[in-house]
Amino acid sequence: NAGVMQNPRHLVRRRGQEARLRCSPMKGHSHVYWYRQLPEEGLKFMVYLQKENIIDESGMPKERFSAEFPKEGPSILRIQQVVRGDSAAYFCASYRGPDGYTFGSGTRLTVV
Amino acid sequence: SQELEQSPQSLIVQEGKNLTINCTSSKTLYGLYWYKQKYGEGLIFLMMLQKGGEEKSHEKITAKLDEKKQQSSLHITASQPSHAGIYLCGADGAQTGANNLFFGTGTRLTVIP
Numbered sequence: 610n611a612g613v614m615q616n617p618r619h620l621v622r623r624r625g626q627e628a629r630l631r632c633s634p635m636k637g638h639s640h641v642y643w644y645r646q647l648p649e650e651g652l653k654f655m656v657y658l659q660k661e662n663i664i665d666e667s668g669m670p671k672e673r674f675s676a677e678f679p680k681e682g683p684s685i686l687r688i689q690q691v692v693r694g695d696s697a698a699y700f701c702a703s704y705r706g707p708d709g710y711t712f713g714s715g716t717r718l719t720v721v
Numbered sequence: 722s723q724e725l726e727q728s729p730q731s732l733i734v735q736e737g738k739n740l741t742i743n744c745t746s747s748k749t750l751y752g753l754y755w756y757k758q759k760y761g762e763g764l765i766f767l768m769m770l771q772k773g774g775e776e777k778s779h780e781k782i783t784a785k786l787d788e789k790k791q792q793s794s795l796h797i798t799a800s801q802p803s804h805a806g807i808y809l810c811g812a813d814g815a816q817t818g819a820n821n822l823f824f825g826t827g828t829r830l831t832v833i834p
Contacts, residue, residue: 654821665820670755710822
């Protein structure tokens with residue numbers, strides 16, 4: 610079991626570019642959560658998805674951010690027209706009752 | 722909404738000393754998770770507690786959930802430099818209608834050799 614896989618580990622984007630972050634949940638897990646950790650701050654919930662459905666996006670910024678979890682393939686967190694304030698570590702977690710929440714190693718986004 | 726408060730915010734101990742980190746909830750906890758995060762890395766799962774009075778141990782780390790299920794503590798015995806990092810408690814919000822795990826502010830532990 611490879612665990613929750615996130616890629617890339619590090620991503621550098623210029624202001625105005627798009628950032629695409631990928632997350633493959635653990636085998637057998639169909640619930641995916643995205644969190645953001647700003648420098649020197651705690652983890653903040655962004656969005657919760659099940660296959661092909663967004664269940665809760667209450668933590669997502671209203672503009673420029675979107676997430677999907679297609680029937681096939683990884684979950685994608687997409688940030689359009691990135692700004693310096695988007696620089697953060699983005700973590701994905703997958704969930705299954707007996708296993709609880711398992712986190713990936715994160716993607717560290719730097720906007721220059 | 723439910724809030725989680727961790728104390729202390731940071732802790733510096735000499736190697737070999739015992740220490741305790743606390744996590745207090747404003748509402749009843751239905752699932753309490755402890756994670757450790759090393760700087761620049763992901764979250765490592767430590768333990769999950771669900772029942773009032775429950776206690777779990779792994780190596781030198783023991784976590785407890787009080788009978789009222791509003792406070793959890795994480796105790797490290799004979800700390801080592803490898804224990805250094807940020808300890809996060811997370812509460813399962815499913816029972817309160819929140820569809821996610823939400824976290825306390827974290828406790829930064831430094832162990833001096």
